[in-house]
Amino acid sequence: MSDKSDLEVIDRVLAGDIEAFSAIIEKYQDRIFRYAYSRVYNYDEALDIAQEVFLMAMEALRSFRREAKFSTWLFSIMVNYCKNYRKKRDRFPLVALTRSEGGEEYEIPIPDDRQTPEDDVITGDTLRIVREELYALPDDYKEILVLRDIEGLAYGDIARILGIHLSNVKVRIHRGRELLKKRLAERGLL
């Protein structure tokens, strides 16, 4: 869905067609969830956060001034919500990548729907290590690498979302990548 169709959906929602908001949810749910998951490292909490972010966005939809892209505005809400959430809870230590459900624990699976032979070089174990090391980075580096390297956002959008200067975005990306590269090399992946 293009950004133009985002605006069309927003117009419909503002006109009273709340059901139309499902298009926004379906489009952005994974991205919101991934960011939340990188912050709290817990599947259920990340789901709750993602849901709250969508509700907040719908409540505040009238304040969206259409100066920036809708995705940028939505990500700003998400980043601020996660910051406040962590302040409020003041916990979220790194825990095992498991959760309990029905009395037994299981690992969160990474869907493996990669098709190209080149991608097949990266195995599930490799991804698990990359994820562990990425999520173990300091928050400043982690959030910016999630936004840049996972979500593929432009530097300018990241600067708007995080409310920092463009040069600061570059510096954080450099340092975050450097640190991550060093740690992955120590784990034998590079």
Add this chain to the structure above:
Amino acid sequence: MTREHITFGLLSDLHDEVLNAARKKSLVEHLNGCPACGREFEQLGRMVKMVSCLRLIGIRSRDEFARATLSRAILCDRKRKRQLYYKRVIPSAVAAMVIFLVGIDQFKNGPTGERRSGARIAAGAGSGEVSREIGSAYDMRKTMSILRKNRARVTVVTDGYIEAEAPSRFIDDIQRECDGSFPTGVHGFATAVGYTEGGIQDGLILSSGIMNQRPADQSGTVRFRVLLR
């Protein structure tokens, strides 16, 4: 080709293609001739590719999540609309109530605040209250002072009379003080005690003597009019 190795920051910028064309060309030339920098750049690219594969992480039951979120969104929207409705309606209702009460008051008292005596006396008679007229030997200021001392609540003041309400046990004192037959500095409970021995007659201009009064009037409030000198 530059002789120094390329910094990691520049390699990162080169990977993300945020450099200008001249800078990019210079760095690419260096990479072609420097195996160490070339290896570093290749490792950086591989790492970014691995990290980007983490976008495969997602919500497992996407449809269920979307449905649940939409349901909550609809509930929140209804709640918000309800709150908006009450925010609009409650001030209007309060304003209407105030206007209604002011209207009632205007109807009872007239636009100048002077009570419609006929209507009030009829209401007083209907509710068991006693209406009296007391002649005052003093001017308005003195008479008001007497009324205040005897715990009377003044309701209407005109040039010719004062209307007030007071506990029935003080009426005798007011009557006597207004007549000038009783020292104005003495009032209150002493006369009230004496009052229990007798009573007053309602609906008439009272004399200073002790009169019989019905027991029901002893604890009630008497509304009366003091005619000014």
